[in-house]
Amino acid sequence: MVDSTKIDGATGNRRDMRKAYIRTFGCQMNVYDSDGLAARLASAGWEMTSDPREAELWIVNSCSVRAKSEHKAISELGRLASIKARKGKGVLALVGCVAQQHADAILERQPACDLVVGTRAYGRFLELVERAMAGERIADVGDEGEGGIESLHPKSNICPNGVVAFVPVMRGCNNFCSYCIVPYVRGPEVSRAPADVIREVEALVARGVREVTLLGQNVNSYGRGTDYGDFADLLQRVSEVDGLVRIRFTTSHPKDFTDRLCEVMAENPKVCKHLHLPFQSGSNRILELMNRGYTREEYIEKVARARERIGELAVSADVMVGFCTETEDDFIQTLDLIETVGFDGLFTFRYTPRPFSKAYNWADGLPYREKIRRLQAVQDLQNRIQLERNRELVGKEVRVLVERRDKKRANWMTGRTEQNRVVHFYSAGADAGNVVRVKIERAFTHHLEGVEAHEGERKEEVVSSNVQG
Ligand code: SF4
Numbered sequence: 492m493v494d495s496t497k498i499d500g501a502t503g504n505r506r507d508m509r510k511a512y513i514r515t516f517g518c519q520m521n522v523y524d525s526d527g528l529a530a531r532l533a534s535a536g537w538e539m540t541s542d543p544r545e546a547e548l549w550i551v552n553s554c555s556v557r558a559k560s561e562h563k564a565i566s567e568l569g570r571l572a573s574i575k576a577r578k579g580k581g582v583l584a585l586v587g588c589v590a591q592q593h594a595d596a597i598l599e600r601q602p603a604c605d606l607v608v609g610t611r612a613y614g615r616f617l618e619l620v621e622r623a624m625a626g627e628r629i630a631d632v633g634d635e636g637e638g639g640i641e642s643l644h645p646k647s648n649i650c651p652n653g654v655v656a657f658v659p660v661m662r663g664c665n666n667f668c669s670y671c672i673v674p675y676v677r678g679p680e681v682s683r684a685p686a687d688v689i690r691e692v693e694a695l696v697a698r699g700v701r702e703v704t705l706l707g708q709n710v711n712s713y714g715r716g717t718d719y720g721d722f723a724d725l726l727q728r729v730s731e732v733d734g735l736v737r738i739r740f741t742t743s744h745p746k747d748f749t750d751r752l753c754e755v756m757a758e759n760p761k762v763c764k765h766l767h768l769p770f771q772s773g774s775n776r777i778l779e780l781m782n783r784g785y786t787r788e789e790y791i792e793k794v795a796r797a798r799e800r801i802g803e804l805a806v807s808a809d810v811m812v813g814f815c816t817e818t819e820d821d822f823i824q825t826l827d828l829i830e831t832v833g834f835d836g837l838f839t840f841r842y843t844p845r846p847f848s849k850a851y852n853w854a855d856g857l858p859y860r861e862k863i864r865r866l867q868a869v870q871d872l873q874n875r876i877q878l879e880r881n882r883e884l885v886g887k888e889v890r891v892l893v894e895r896r897d898k899k900r901a902n903w904m905t906g907r908t909e910q911n912r913v914v915h916f917y918s919a920g921a922d923a924g925n926v927v928r929v930k931i932e933r934a935f936t937h938h939l940e941g942v943e944a945h946e947g948e949r950k951e952e953v954v955s956s957n958v959q960g
Pocket of ligand 1: 664668672673709
C-alpha cells in the first residue's frame with residue numbers, strides 16, 4: 492500500500508499528502524507537459540494518483556487540434572466534476588490547448604471548473620493552484636511571448652517502461668497551415684538551448700533510459716533565429732551522450748527536410764532509420780489551399796532521395812481527408828500518393844474546422860458520411876500496404892530495443908525496431924532495455940511476432956549497442 496503521509500519539516504508531525512489526478516489528451520507534447528506539471532506539484536508536496544476519487548486536485552490536459560479531442564476533454568471535465576461534487580471540495584482544472592483558446596468561456600460555461608491555465612501560463616501553475624485551493628476562480632492564459640520551453644523544467648518524462656523518454660526541443664509553430672490551430676494556441680516557434688537538451692538527455696540516460704524522441708511541432712526549423720545551430724547539429728550532439736542507444740524525432744515538415752538532416756540520419760548509427768513526414772494530401776490544389784509549401788511531386792522526390800540515401804528507411808506520415816472543397820479527383824490523387832510512396836505507417840484524419848484557423852470560415856462542403864467513406868478507403872489501402880511490407884520481414888532478423896514484458900504470455904517481450912515496428916517475441920531471458928536480434932516468424936498489419944535469435948550473444952549485443960547504437 493502507498494504511504495500517503497509525510498513528516499512535516501517544521502513540526503515533525505505526520506500529515507496527509509494532498510493528491511492530484513491528471514488526465515491527458517492529445518499529442519506527446521501534452522504528455523510531456525503533464526509530466527512537467529506533475530513534477531512541479533510533487534515539488535510542492537503533492538502526490539499523484541491514478542484514482543480520481545482519491546484526489547482533491549483534478550487536472551484535464553486538453554487538446555484542440557481536432558474537434559473530437561476537444562469534446563473528449565470537455566466530457567472528462569464533466570465526469571470529474573461529478574466526483575468533485577460527491578467529495579464536496581477540491582479544485583477542478585483545465586489546462587492545455589482548449590484552456591489557452593477558450594479560457595473565459597470555460598469558466599463561464601463550466602461552473603464546477605475552478606481553474607483554467609493556458610500553455611503559456613504554466614510557469615505560474617503552482618501559484619495558481621494554491622490560489623484556487625483558497626477559493627478563487629481563475630483563468631490565466633499568459634501573455635504573448637510567455638511560456639517559453641523552459642517554463643516547465645520537468646523532472647521526469649519517462650514512459651512507464653523506463654526505457655523510452657520524450658524530450659521537447661522546441662515549441663510552437665510558424666507555419667500557419669490553413670487548417671491548423673497549433674500556431675494560435677502554442678504560439679511562435681521557440682527552440683530550447685542545446686546545452687539544456689543535452690543535460691536532460693544525460694539525466695534520463697543516468698536513470699536507465701535507452702531511447703529518446705526529440706519533440707517539436709516542426710523539428711526541422713529548430714534553432715532558426717538563434718545561434719544554436721540547426722536540427723542536424725542537435726542530433727549529432729545528442730548522439731554523443733554516452734549510454735544512449737537510439738534517437739527518434741518528430742514531427743518533420745516536408746518543406747524543411749534538408750539533405751543535411753538526411754545525411755545525419757544515414758551516417759549516425761544512433762539515429763533511427765525512421766522518418767515521419769506528414770503529407771496531408773496528394774492533390775496540389777489542396778496542398779496549396781492548406782498552405783503546406785510543397786507539391787506532391789516534391790514530396791515524392793524527397794522521400795525517394797531519403798530512401799536511396801538511408802538504408803532500410805521506414806517512412807510514415809499523416810494524411811487528412813475531406814479538407815474544404817476536396818473533390819473525388821483530389822481524393823484519388825491522395826490514394827495514388829499513398830500507393831506510390833508505400834508508407835510503413837500512416838496516421839489518418841478526417842478534416843474538422845478548427846476555430847482561429849484560416850480555413851475555419853471556408854465552406855466545409857463534404858458531408859460527414861463522405862468524409863468517413865474516404866477515411867475508410869485510405870485506411871483499407873494503408874492496411875494492405877502495411878501488411879505487405881511487414882510480410883517482407885518474415886524469416887529475417889531485426890534488431891529490437893526491448894521495452895517491456897508481456898503481461899499475459901510468459902517469456903514474451905515487446906519492443907520496437909529502429910523502423911518503429913512493434914515486435915512481440917519469445918525470449919527466455921531478455922529484459923527491458925536490452926537490444927536483441929529477433930527472427931520474425933509472423934507478420935500482422937500493426938505488429939510482428941518472432942523469437943529471439945542468438946540468445947547466447949545477447950550480452951555482447953547490449954554492450955556494443957552502448958557504443959554504436
Ligand atoms: S506545420 Fe502546419 S500542421 Fe504542423 S503544427 Fe505547424 S501549422 Fe500545424
